[in-house]
Amino acid sequence: MKMANEPVPVIRRNRPGTKAKEWCNWEDESFEEMDSTLAVQQFIQQAIRKDFTNVEEILNPPDGQDEGVWKYEHLRQFCMELNGLAVKLQAECNPETCTQMTATEQWIFLCAAHKTPKECPAIDYTRHTLDGAACLLNSNKYFPSRVSIKDSSVAKLGSVCRRVYRIFSHAYFHHRVLFDQYENETYLCRRFTQFVTKYNLMSKDNLIVPIMEDQQTLEGESEA
């Protein structure tokens, strides 16, 4: 299925029956040529496929990209990929062992996915939060378009980030092996940490997973 050498146009579609290693195996397209309304998502996913360890590059927006949309699409991508971590967690994190959403011992969190927030076991918290985030990010009311986004809706992203981050921190402090394994495959937490720092979506005090080798320099950077 090497279509690149043939003169026919590249069809970027995973047909039924595509093998895992063939999945999305087509050549890159430049951002200018992407003509769908989902170009930003396509661009981000392409960058991740290219080299997921190159966090800088993935978070680097194309010229003239609307910052609200850029943040929104990244957060969408994070939530999608976090589902992978959640699936892995399900094997090990159950309501009997992790009765509360904790990271370090003094932080236990309320699950905000309910009409009135309440205490949920960690795995429920994870699922509720991801579901809630998906609901919000797909809601017609707040995000009717993926091309331009209202400022009031962009303001909602911060809360999603804070809540979603707790999944990382729980996994890191309570399911370390699993976390490391997933992190090595995806660099997701690194990318997330860099993302929220870059766009000031969370305060550094709350980024408790010591994931960045150079978290000190990073802090200095954004302070400037």
Place this chain on the structure above:
Amino acid sequence: MHADFNVFDHQVMADVEKVDFTYSDADKYEFEISELYSYTEEPEFTAHQVCFEELAKTHGFEKWTSLSRDSQMRFIVGLQDDLEVTDKEKRIKSVQALLYLIQGVYGECKSRSHMFEVSQHCVLLYLDIGLYSSLVQLLAMEVENSNAALSALRKPAVSITDSKELRYILNILYIMVETCRIASNEKDTSDELSRRLYEATELFKEEMIQPVFGDDPLSVLLFTMVTRFCSGSAPHYPMKKVLLLLWKVVLFTLGGLRDLEKRKNEVRVKHNLPPLTEDMYSVCENMRPASPPASAADLIEHQVPRRGIRAGKRSSLDDSFESGLARDEDDDLMDGLKTNSDDESPPTPPRPATPTVSHRSLPWKPKVRLKDLENFLDHTRQKFVGFEVKNDHNSLAGLPQPIHEGVKVLKQHLHISLSEVQIKREEEIAKNPLSLPELEVESTPAEKLYHAMLSNLPQYMIALLKLLLAAAPTSKAKTESINILSDVLPDEMPTTVLQSMKLGIDVNRHKEIIVKAISGLLLLLLKHFKLNHIYQFEFTSQHLVFANCIPLVLKFFNQDIVAYVNAKNSIPVLDFPDNVLGDHTELTAENIESGDNQPHCWRNIFSCINLLRILNKLTKWKHSRTMMLVVFKSAPILKRALKVRHPMMQLYILKLLKMQTKYLGRQWRKSNMKTMSAIYQKVRHRLGDDWAYGNDMDARPWDFQAEECALRACVDRFNNRRYTSGGYVEPDFRPVDNNILSLLGQNIELSPEFKAHYERWLHLEVFSRQIDWDQVMMR
């Protein structure tokens, strides 16, 4: 003239003092903020400060005001994170710190203006990081907190400690809303802060209308609190704060009453109606207050000579004209005594003032309803031609010249209200549901609020009136079914005289503020719903009437209203922010008793005017409800309230008196000529309206039930059509759904036979047919 002079001499000055009060949507910002707190809450201010300082220390800084914006942001985001922590102590600590910050960081400020600026900065910061939804979620959680409710129910006396968490959160939200409301009214956006605040405010307004979580916006959550409190299941809810916040949320999202007038004209133009040119507020400002009707004693004293003068045959017109003149003169005399009209000069001895000429014209242009014109035409045609011509407002055939002129004058003053247009349109839709269906309803803030409130609106209205009753100064503490004082009473009852004096004032003030918030809220709701759709208004007002709003308001006015207007239930040294700024003044019996230096109590006049306006709204053009005013003997109560010499308040009282004058009998009219002429002078004339001398009592029997039922039927039809999904339209008449997404989303039950043989169906219906799919997708 001479008689009037004497009347003046006899009256006590304080009673007839001209009331200096300008009606607006709310009092000045500082008063609105200080009314949020009761005096019992005072020790908490220090507690908040301590809380903040502890947290600041753990974050490694000391002074908030010297932090950079980035560090401030970081600190608040940290607090925001703490709001979602399960540890209750920690959560409350961060709420307290957030409250201290938004109150203006009084520990680091020296002046009010500095505090206000710091507070504005905080509001902006909170809005930027989306603290609003965090707070509302936390509020929702505390509202559901069954432990707090249970412990409050078990206690013999609920005190302010039971509502700690709720009060803190409500305080923050209230300051945010009130600051934004002020900022959005501020036209001056020259400096950076107010410009950015203005922008953020617009976003915030939008966000407040949206549901927070689930389906309900904040206003509905607050309404739920009100009903739950009234049902007795949550006696610890701090009702005053809930009501204040609710009122301000509605005021902020729907807009104030002056804006409403502007919007009304816009909507009128959209419906091809001429805009209204009169501005009620400025007309009232230019009006002079009428001198109060003479007291009974004066009447006995002076009626005799006066009657002697007027013994001769006079036409009624002369009569009213004469007393009108007299009124003007004694008004001017009063002005000369009190102040030099505008500027505040010390009282000068009485001197004869030159009668003003400018006030000879009536303040309002007369109006005529379409119905009045029709009645007039029907009547005259019947008389001169012998038969009626329906729906013809133009042909004058066979009518004499004076009638032509009469019709011309009536047409000149013809006023068609939006409500009439809306009612007509409603009838049209009901008659032709298919050919003239309702077009898309404009999603205004009022429309959204009505829709969100609709399912529980009757309960909300009942609950609000229950609270109003409990807060009315005339109701006795023992008869109260609900205890509205739970958020003023301290943990331990006062032991010294000083403390109990303070608590007494606090309780009265608390009640006054509740009345203020409820009356403001109800009036706003009625006015906004009326503009949005007349039947939304009728629905709301009907439930108010059913919940006995009319006698309740009358009961409220059945008190010494002059004393109420001049009440001094406040202790300035304890008012925020004076209680936290600078040196603490010792609380002494003197400064408790001295009260504030305001001549009148703003909030009480505001409440009175609101309640009168509500009463007017409920009874206007409603025969059976007007009869309720008569039955409940409102005339003497209203007449007594005329003693408050404020033009706007008097106007609304006179309106209420005017609509029932016909039914009060000759005797009443005869002995109240002064009031009658005040009505003539100040209330808008309706051409052809025989309000003063008409005697159609027998002609119009009143059947409360029938009238309300007829109205109810229209309202229900409207609500069913607009708000029940597909409830009204016959299934056959519903439009075909051809949206792919919604069709695919439908759940269709397939029969077992179909499931067994679906392949055959597939073959017959799908594969063997030629379908040009491109064409299908193109459509």
